Amino acid sequence: MSEFEEQYRQRADASGAGEIAERYRRRADAFGAKVAAVRDDQWANRSPCEKWTARDVVQHIVDMHGVMLTPLGRGLSAAPGVAEDPVAAFRAARADVEAVLADPALAGQECDTPSGRLTALQHIDQVVSQDLPLHGWDLAKATGQDDTIDPADVEGALAGMAAIPEETMRMLRTPGAFGPGVEVFGPEVKVDPGAPAQDRLLASIGRDPRWRP
Numbered sequence: 044m045s046e047f048e049e050q051y052r053q054r055a056d057a058s059g060a061g062e063i064a065e066r067y068r069r070r071a072d073a074f075g076a077k078v079a080a081v082r083d084d085q086w087a088n089r090s091p092c093e094k095w096t097a098r099d100v101v102q103h104i105v106d107m108h109g110v111m112l113t114p115l116g117r118g119l120s121a122a123p124g125v126a127e128d129p130v131a132a133f134r135a136a137r138a139d140v141e142a143v144l145a146d147p148a149l150a151g152q153e154c155d156t157p158s159g160r161l162t163a164l165q166h167i168d169q170v171v172s173q174d175l176p177l178h179g180w181d182l183a184k185a186t187g188q189d190d191t192i193d194p195a196d197v198e199g200a201l202a203g204m205a206a207i208p209e210e211t212m213r214m215l216r217t218p219g220a221f222g223p224g225v226e227v228f229g230p231e232v233k234v235d236p237g238a239p240a241q242d243r244l245l246a247s248i249g250r251d252p253r254w255r256p
Contacts, residue, residue, distance in 0.1 A: 063168045064144040070175035081186045090185040091254045101129045107171045114154030146151040150175035199239045
């Protein structure tokens, strides 16, 4: 187990299942509110992710919920697709993940991930839960909503980024390193060292905090 994997395990263990589940719920509430606020004529808007529209951002989040379920032998429940009803699609995917978080046997089941062997609880916390605030920013920027990320999420993400070894970070920035078409982080964007914490976080994952439609 790498030092990064061990540090993550320690943070997850310290947080506890209840805190991880609550963190996911808070982030899902915020993302879901942004999805619900998108007007019908905004779904084709470009997002800060060069290849994605606003609808594509939601599709990615729904897909990643499915990825969290796959190691458990589960899949997303039957529901309208993002192309038909983004709000319903996200709500259904969220319910599927929350069912795992609410079941100690499922949440504690271990699975192999790019970050090592984690429980489903830890995997959800490390991946899709952390995706929600960042892609919430993408969706907000694409559709003219408030793009403020919860300061607690910014602080936690910056600390997590700082703990990632340089070699692992290079892989995270390499398109296809974790599978065909998978790009975790883009090249780091340069910002002033004294820039707000949210701007520094966005720049570190390859987003330009000054991006405008």
